[in-house]
Amino acid sequence: KAGVTQTPRYLIKTRGQQVTLSCSPISGHRSVSWYQQTPGQGLQFLFEYFSETQRNKGNFPGRFSGRQFSNSRSEMNVSTLELGDSALYLCASSLWRGRALNEQFFGPGTRLTVL
Amino acid sequence: KQEVTQIPAALSVPEGENLVLNCSFTDSAIYNLQWFRQDPGKGLTSLLLIQSSQREQTSGRLNASLDKSSGRSTLYIAASQPGDSATYLCAVTEGGSEKLVFGKGTKLTVNP
Numbered sequence: 001k002a003g004v005t006q007t008p009r010y011l012i013k014t015r016g017q018q019v020t021l022s023c024s025p026i027s028g029h030r031s032v033s034w035y036q037q038t039p040g041q042g043l044q045f046l047f048e049y050f051s052e053t054q055r056n057k058g059n060f061p062g063r064f065s066g067r068q069f070s071n072s073r074s075e076m077n078v079s080t081l082e083l084g085d086s087a088l089y090l091c092a093s094s095l096w097r098g099r100a101l102n103e104q105f106f107g108p109g110t111r112l113t114v115l
Numbered sequence: 116k117q118e119v120t121q122i123p124a125a126l127s128v129p130e131g132e133n134l135v136l137n138c139s140f141t142d143s144a145i146y147n148l149q150w151f152r153q154d155p156g157k158g159l160t161s162l163l164l165i166q167s168s169q170r171e172q173t174s175g176r177l178n179a180s181l182d183k184s185s186g187r188s189t190l191y192i193a194a195s196q197p198g199d200s201a202t203y204l205c206a207v208t209e210g211g212s213e214k215l216v217f218g219k220g221t222k223l224t225v226n227p
Contacts, residue, residue: 004158033213043204043217056214090158094213102213103149106159 002027004093004107012113018079021110025072025093032074033104034066037088046089049074050096078112086114117142117209121218128195129226136190136221138205143183145207149215150179150190153202162203163190195225 005024013019025032034046045058049068066076072093078085088111092104118141128134138148147166151159163172163179165188171180178191188205202222206215 006158031213033215035215035217042219043206043215045214045216048213050213058214088156092159092213092215102147102208103161103164104213104215105161106151108158111156 004091004105006089006091006107006110008110009108010111010113012115013081014115015081015083017081018077019081019112020075020077021089021091021112023074023076023091023093023107025074025091026095026105029093029095029105030072031094031096031102032068032072033092033094034074034076035090035092036060037090037109038086043090046076081114083114086112088112117145117207117216119205119207119216119218121203121205121221123221124219125222125224127224127226130195130197132195132225133191133193134195134223136192136203136205136223138188138190138218140186140188140207140216142209143186145183145209148179148181148188148205148207150177150188151204151206153204153220155202159204192223195223197225197227199223200225 031050033048047066048056068074088109090109091107094102094104150162165181176193202220204220206217
């Protein structure tokens with residue numbers, strides 16, 4: 001069974017540009033979450049989607065947005081990039097089996113560098 | 116606001132040693148706790164998930180315990196190997212969502 005895949009794996013952008021990252025969950029998983037990982041802040045929650053609906057959003061500015069498609073694939077977009085957006089962006093998927101049983105599986109991440 | 120703390124931040128041990136990694140959380144109203152492993156520059160690998168109603172889970176040389184009332188979890192690694200070198204992260208799930216709240220991790224180095 002294929003794991004969570006993320007594309008692209010590496011991105012280099014300049015300040016002011018925008019970027020779109022993609023995540024394909026494990027087959028059958030309908031829940032997708034996104035996290036930002038930086039050396040200073042660690043792992044921080046961005047969004048959570050379930051059946052194309054955003055169920056939860058972290059404390060990030062409106063420049064960060066996301067969506068989920070009917071096949072459960074998800075994209076996140078960052079507009080007007082800032083140097084501080086340089087990070088590893090991780091996507092996780094889970095098979096909803098009840099709150100206590102939800103094990104989340106992570107993809108390899110997209111390394112974004114903003115110059 | 117839930118806060119997760121992991122102590123120590125880094126740990127270096129000789130091969131073969133048994134070791135314990137610690138995780139504490141401030142709000143005991145959690146649904147589960149997961150332990151992950153992260154190799155440099157890579158994604159997270161799920162190691163163990165403990166439901167809030169459970170006391171421990173085991174997988175191979177790994178054993179994780181959970182004391183929800185005191186807000187603590189430990190990850191026990193038996194007979195450590197150089198391949199166990201990685202950063203170990205714990206995270207809790209709370210509320211009606213999938214949101215994970217992570218600790219900053221413990222960087223483990225196992226020396227041959």
